[in-house]
Amino acid sequence: DAGVIQSPRHEVTEMGQEVTLRCKPISGHDYLFWYRQTMMRGLELLIYFNNNVPIDDSGMPEDRFSAKMPNASFSTLKIQPSEPRDSAVYFCASSQLAGIQETQYFGPGTRLLVL
Amino acid sequence: AQKITQTQPGMFVQEKEAVTLDCTYDTSDPSYGLFWYKQPSSGEMIFLIYQGSYDQQNATEGRYSLNFQKARKSANLVISASQLGDSAMYFCAMRGGNAGNMLTFGGGTRLMVKP
Numbered sequence: 157d158a159g160v161i162q163s164p165r166h167e168v169t170e171m172g173q174e175v176t177l178r179c180k181p182i183s184g185h186d187y188l189f190w191y192r193q194t195m196m197r198g199l200e201l202l203i204y205f206n207n208n209v210p211i212d213d214s215g216m217p218e219d220r221f222s223a224k225m226p227n228a229s230f231s232t233l234k235i236q237p238s239e240p241r242d243s244a245v246y247f248c249a250s251s252q253l254a255g256i257q258e259t260q261y262f263g264p265g266t267r268l269l270v271l
Numbered sequence: 272a273q274k275i276t277q278t279q280p281g282m283f284v285q286e287k288e289a290v291t292l293d294c295t296y297d298t299s300d301p302s303y304g305l306f307w308y309k310q311p312s313s314g315e316m317i318f319l320i321y322q323g324s325y326d327q328q329n330a331t332e333g334r335y336s337l338n339f340q341k342a343r344k345s346a347n348l349v350i351s352a353s354q355l356g357d358s359a360m361y362f363c364a365m366r367g368g369n370a371g372n373m374l375t376f377g378g379g380t381r382l383m384v385k386p
Contacts, residue, residue: 189374199362199376212373247316256304256366257323260374262316 160263162248168269174236177266179248180229189260190223190233191247238270273298273367275377283383284353292348292380294363303367305346310360322346358384
């Protein structure tokens with residue numbers, strides 16, 4: 157069974173450009189999470205969805221960030237306009253259920269560099 | 272609020288020896304789950320092992336075991352018979368019952384296995 161799929165794996169863009177990151181969760185998983193990893197802040201949760209509905213977006217840094225999940229097999233994280241401080245690795249993860257014992261499985265990440 | 276602390280930013284271990292990576296946590300939730308992930312230099316996050324707060328026995332998965340001391344609020348990862356491929360960043364994470372689906376990560380420990 158395929159794991160979480162993310163695209164692109166690497167993205168280099170210039171400040172002010174729009175960036176769209178894509179994620180396909182594991183089939184049958186009802187929860188989808190977007191994380192950002194930086195040296196300064198470590199791994200931080202940005203937003204998560206349950207059955208395509210955003211549940212908690214308190215980690216989204218500002219209005220430049222938006223996330224959607226139009227269906228159970230696809231989600232996007234968009235940054236518009238992008239800034240150099242957005243440079244980070246962005247991970248998508250999914251889990252089947254809620255509950256403390258549920259493991260989140262991570263995608264390979266998208267390494268974003270904003271120049 | 273949940274907090275995870277990994278006090279060892281970096282560690283060396285000789286190949287074939289065992290190593291313990293420390294993790295302490297703080298939560299007011301009576302029910303919680305503890306996870307360890309491995310992040311090799313390629314960047315992906317790989318789930319290693321899970322321990323539930325009510326589990327009576329320490330979790331084990333192959334060469335990985337979790338030394339869970341609930342009273343001390345510690346969940347140390349033990350890797351037996353270290354291999355060169357174990358060189359990576361290791362993250363401890365927690366999910367508490369009252370924190371919904373939020374997975375809180377520690378700052379990580381970089382393990383380097385010497386031949």
